[in-house]
Amino acid sequence: MCGIIGYTGNRPAAPILIEGLKRLEYRGYDSAGIAVEEGDRIQSVCRTGKIAELERSLPQFHLTGSCGIGHTRWATHGVPSEANAHPHLSCDGSIAIVHNGIIENHAELRRILEERGHTFLSQTDSEVIVHLIEDAYSMLAFEASEDDDLADAEGKRTPHTSTSEMLAGEPSLLAQAVSMACGFLIGSWAICAMVASEPGKIVCARKESPLVIGRAATGVHVASDVSAISDAVSEVAVLADGQIAELDARMFNVFSVAGDVMTRVNPETMKLDRRADVADRGQYADFMIKEIHEQPRVIRDTLEGRFDGGELTISELALTHEELNLIDRVCIIACGTSYHAALVAKNLIEGWARIPCEVEVASEFRYRDPIVTPSTLVVAVSQSGETADTLAAIRDARIKGAKVFGITNVLGSPVARESDGVIYTKANKEVAVASTKSFTGQLVSLTLLAMLLAQSKGRLKQAQMRMLFSELSNTAAQAEEILKDADDVHRAALACKDARSAMFIGRGMGAAVAEEGALKLKEVSYLHAEAYPAGEMKHGPIALIEPGFPLIAVATESPTYEKVLSNIQEAKTRGAMVVAIATEGDERIREHADHVIHIPKVRDAFSPITAIIPLQLLARDIALLRGCNIDQPRNLAKSVTVE
Numbered sequence: 001m002c003g004i005i006g007y008t009g010n011r012p013a014a015p016i017l018i019e020g021l022k023r024l025e026y027r028g029y030d031s032a033g034i035a036v037e038e039g040d041r042i043q044s045v046c047r048t049g050k051i052a053e054l055e056r057s058l059p060q061f062h063l064t065g066s067c068g069i070g071h072t073r074w075a076t077h078g079v080p081s082e083a084n085a086h087p088h089l090s091c092d093g094s095i096a097i098v099h100n101g102i103i104e105n106h107a108e109l110r111r112i113l114e115e116r117g118h119t120f121l122s123q124t125d126s127e128v129i130v131h132l133i134e135d136a137y138s139m140l141a142f143e144a145s146e147d148d149d150l151a152d153a154e155g156k157r158t159p160h161t162s163t164s165e166m167l168a169g170e171p172s173l174l175a176q177a178v179s180m181a182c183g184f185l186i187g188s189w190a191i192c193a194m195v196a197s198e199p200g201k202i203v204c205a206r207k208e209s210p211l212v213i214g215r216a217a218t219g220v221h222v223a224s225d226v227s228a229i230s231d232a233v234s235e236v237a238v239l240a241d242g243q244i245a246e247l248d249a250r251m252f253n254v255f256s257v258a259g260d261v262m263t264r265v266n267p268e269t270m271k272l273d274r275r276a277d278v279a280d281r282g283q284y285a286d287f288m289i290k291e292i293h294e295q296p297r298v299i300r301d302t303l304e305g306r307f308d309g310g311e312l313t314i315s316e317l318a319l320t321h322e323e324l325n326l327i328d329r330v331c332i333i334a335c336g337t338s339y340h341a342a343l344v345a346k347n348l349i350e351g352w353a354r355i356p357c358e359v360e361v362a363s364e365f366r367y368r369d370p371i372v373t374p375s376t377l378v379v380a381v382s383q384s385g386e387t388a389d390t391l392a393a394i395r396d397a398r399i400k401g402a403k404v405f406g407i408t409n410v411l412g413s414p415v416a417r418e419s420d421g422v423i424y425t426k427a428n429k430e431v432a433v434a435s436t437k438s439f440t441g442q443l444v445s446l447t448l449l450a451m452l453l454a455q456s457k458g459r460l461k462q463a464q465m466r467m468l469f470s471e472l473s474n475t476a477a478q479a480e481e482i483l484k485d486a487d488d489v490h491r492a493a494l495a496c497k498d499a500r501s502a503m504f505i506g507r508g509m510g511a512a513v514a515e516e517g518a519l520k521l522k523e524v525s526y527l528h529a530e531a532y533p534a535g536e537m538k539h540g541p542i543a544l545i546e547p548g549f550p551l552i553a554v555a556t557e558s559p560t561y562e563k564v565l566s567n568i569q570e571a572k573t574r575g576a577m578v579v580a581i582a583t584e585g586d587e588r589i590r591e592h593a594d595h596v597i598h599i600p601k602v603r604d605a606f607s608p609i610t611a612i613i614p615l616q617l618l619a620r621d622i623a624l625l626r627g628c629n630i631d632q633p634r635n636l637a638k639s640v641t642v643e
Contacts, residue, residue, distance in 0.1 A: 002086075002100040003027050003072040004211065005228050006192045006202045009219015009249045013037075013068035014058060020221075020228040021051050021070050026287070026431040027225070028636050029072035030080035035087040035096035035194065036068035042096045042196050046085035066219070066249070067200050069192045071098035077106070078123030088127045090134035091119055094196040097133065099126040100224050101188035101209040109184060125187075132181035133174075133193055140173045140180075141197075171255055171262045174203045175246045179257050182207070182244075188388065190224050190239075204245040210386050210414055212236040212270075213245055213252050220247045226412075227429060230272050237267040238412060270412040286630040288432035288524070292616050293483055295440045299476040299609065301426035302444045307469045310462045312451050317405055317421035324456035327377045327403070330357040332446075333365050333393045334381035337435040337519060338407075341442035342381055343512035344608045348450035351605070353457050362389035365396070372400040379405045379449065383430065383438040385413020394418050407445045409438045423449065432631045434523040436616050439516065440479075443609050447472060471602070475609045478600040482613045486621075489614050492579045492595040493621035496550045502527060503541060503571075504615075505534040506554030507564050513554045513581075513608045517615030523633050525623035534560075534567040547575030552618070553593070554611055557583040558604040568592050579618070581611050 003024030007016045017034045032054045033046030045061055047054040051072070071086035078084040087096040103109070106125035109132065114120065118131040171179070174195050182189070188208035194201065204211055204222055213222045214233025221229040222245070226236055237254065239245055244262065245254045255262040284290035306312060330349050332342040342359045349357040360370065362380075366389070372378065378397040382390045385408035394404050394415065406419030409427045416422040425441025451468060454460040460468070496502060502521060504514035511533040518531035532541050534553070545551070551571045555564045565588075572578055572592055580593035583601050590596055597614045623630055 002074050002224070003029065003228065004069070004098050004100055004190055004192055004222070004224040005071070006069040006098075006204070006222040006247070007219055008067040008200050008202050008247055009216075010066060011218050012064055013066050014063040016221075017068050017070035018051065018055050018058070020223060021054075021072055023228045023231075024072050024223075024225055025051060025632070026433065027072070027074075028433055028632060029074050031073045031075075031082070031085035032071065033073075033085045033087055034068055034070035035089070035098075036063045037065040037194065037196065037199055038063065039065075040196055042089065042093060042194065044087050044089055044096060046082045046087070048080050048082060048085065067194065067202065069096060069098050069194060069202060076102065077125040084122045084124050086126060088122060088124070088130045090130050092134070095130055095134055095137065095193060097126070097130040097191055097193045099129055100190040101207070103128060103185055103189065104187040105185070129181060129185070129189070129191060130193070132184055133177045136177035136180040137173060137195065140176055144173065171244070171246060171253075172198055172201065172203070174198050174201060175244055175255065175262065178203045178205050179244055179262060180260075182257075192222060200249050202247045204239065204247070206239040206243055207241050208388070208391065211239040211245075213239065213247065213267075215252065219249050220252050222247060226270075226272055233272070235269055235271050237269050238417070239267065243267070268417075286432070288434060288436060288620050288630045291430055291432055291437045292613065292620070294427075294437050295613065296476040296479045296483075298425070298427045298437045298441045299444055299479065300473075302441050303448075303469075303473055306448060307466070310466060312448065312455055312465055312469065314423060314448060314452055316423065317452075319403065319421065321456045324453060326375055327355065327453065328375045329373075330355055330377045330379060330453070331360060331370065331372065331397075331402075332357065332379045332381060333360045333362040333390055333397075335362050335387055335389055337439050337516060338381040338383060338442060340512050340516040340519065341439055341446055342379075343515065344443055344509060345379075345446035345450060347509060347512075348447055348605060349453060352450050352454035353459055355453060355457070360393070362387065362393045365393040372397050372402045374401040374403075376402040377405065378402045379407065379446075380415055380419060381407045381442055381446070382413075382415045383409050383435050383442070385410040385415040387415070390415060391418065405449070407442055407449075409441060433633055433636045434520055434619070436520075439612065440609060444472070447606070468605075472606055475602060475606050478602060478610050479613055482599050482610060486614075486617050488595065488597045489617045490621050492597065493618055493625060495577060495595060496527075496579070496618075497622050497625040499527060499548070499550045501544065502529040502550040502552060503537075503544060504529060504531040504552045504554070505537060505564070505567060506531075507534045507560035508558055509604055509607050510534075510554035510556060510558065510560070510564065510611065513611045513615065514552070516612055517552060517554070517619070520616055520619035521622065523636060524619050524630055525626050525628055526634070527622060527626070534564050537567055538570065542570065542574070545571050545574040545576050549576050550579065551576040552579045552615070553581070555580045555582050555589055556599065556604070556607045556611055557586065557601060558607065565589065565592065581614055
């Protein structure tokens with residue numbers, strides 16, 4: 001969702017902030033702003049819409065300062081507007097903050113602060129933070145002044161500590177003020193603050209919302225996402241919950257907070273892999289089509305090195321076969337696209353390992369008081385690795401004693417750090433908001449997990465494992481075959497583009513694929529779509545069918561093929577315009593479908609990996625025909641860091 005960038009160093013800050021914000025655009029936003037120190041004041045500039053609008057407005061402000069913070073906002077509290085955009089300023093304009101997260105007690109804090117004389121200029125929950133810091137800073141500055149007066153009267157006056165000296169030892173007044181302000185907050189936050197009276201300094205605080213800091217030869221950078229600063233630094237410090245960091249142009253310190261005591265600590269660090277941060281469209285018209293075409297590579301990379309000596313190995317999960325064998329139940333928690341990948345995994349885990357498996361929407365899991373025991377394996381699936389609902393569910397599961405595995409695309413993300421083990425999907429950076437290659441990476445990773453559990457339980461023998469792994473590896477080449485010719489997809493898109501609504505159906509594995517296909521269509525084309533297990537159609541949804549109504553059916557070769565064909569016929573006799581995803585060689589289905597998109601023959605267990613590709617292409621084609629923004633659909637964010 002929202003993005004944070006900050007810089008203090010020996011170069012003009014504004015261009016660095018703008019470049020960092022551009023690298024965060026893929027996350028989704030509706031306004032953006034920066035604040036830069038200019039002499040003894042802070043100059044803030046905010047604009048709604050794209051970062052390009054903000055960039056075009058900057059020349060008139062003549063920003064030359066070398067310390068600043070920036071933000072992209074995805075509206076939660078308050079409409080998209082310049083007043084609601086970050087950075088927010090204190091009443092006297094001397095303090096600026098940016099914030100990711102949600103302040104749950106903002107209404108109560110606002111009322112108290114207004115009674116104390118503070119004037120609010122926005123509708124956001126975030127603005128309470130800057131006024132809390134302003135109060136705390138004023139109090140601390142007054143106390144420091146009184147201490148100086150007393151020391152001066154006694155002839156013991158000590159000069160004020162310089163910035164570099166403070167960073168080497170005690171936290172500054174701003175760091176203390178930020179710490180005090182956080183003590184009043186309930187919710188989640190990543191905060192960056194600066195004050196005009198402490199030039200060249202940025203103070204950061206974190207609780208349940210990521211922040212990373214990196215030092216370069218030209219200064220110190222901070223961001224909510226490593227992609228924003230990966231061109232400038234090769235290693236970052238990862239702030240942990242409850243920590244506060246203080247940056248100047250040359251260095252940074254990190255403090256842990258216990259009550260009113262701040263203790264300097266060594267933060268966790270992480271080396272960056274720039275190869276995983278490629279964000280160039282190359283020959284492609286948009287990132288979505290580029291990332292669809294990258295899926296064969298994702299399959300190969302995710303599988304590389306996983307089968308050795310006749311045995312499947314996922315060493316990073318750090319559990320022995322004996323420990324895995326003790327697992328008697330699996331619970332997969334996920335949201336959105338990741339949830340649909342989890343639905344596929346449920347079939348595989350129960351079918352191969354014969355372990356009961358539940359799939360939970362992460363936002364519901366934490367409020368349902370689920371039954372989780374030490375023999376339960378909780379699998380958290382998140383593309384970004386920072387999905388707020390999924391992280392909260394992980395913490396609940398760990399409290400109950402469960403083992404937690406994470407499946408994510410982002411190295412060192414909160415999901416990865418808070419899990420007992422993690423499988424990285426090897427999708428590398430995904431820019432388009434609508435997930436495609438990350439979904440495929442999740443499917444492959446979850447398939448490997450299902451195979452590993454079956455292997456540990458003795459349900460699959462070595463010869464079976466070798467055969468399954470070989471067939472799973474072949475899906476990369478099969479995906480390439482699908483991507484060579486999309487003419488049938490385009491013809492189907494032309495038939496669907498003017499519809500008001502669409503229905504997706506499938507059975508078994510096809511039902512989960514239908515769910516993801518419907519979501520993709522909604523996300524990028526704004527065409528309403530629903531997905532149902534095909535057998536459910538006669539229990540209500542069939543009432544929607546009228547002449548010309550698009551019905552997209554996943555009808556690949558499977559044990560339920562004849563049943564799906566029967567459901568297609570039910571819709572066709574009522575006038576539906578049928579688009580079928582079918583297995584190569586199946587010509588019979590042409591008798592019942594208006595458009596047939598064939599894909600290579602594959603084992604039913606692996607069919608979601610190949611069947612989803614034409615549905616991704618179909619959604620994109622329809623979106624293009626409807627004139628939609630492919631990579632940045634309205635109202636959506638790449639990383640959902642709030643509930």
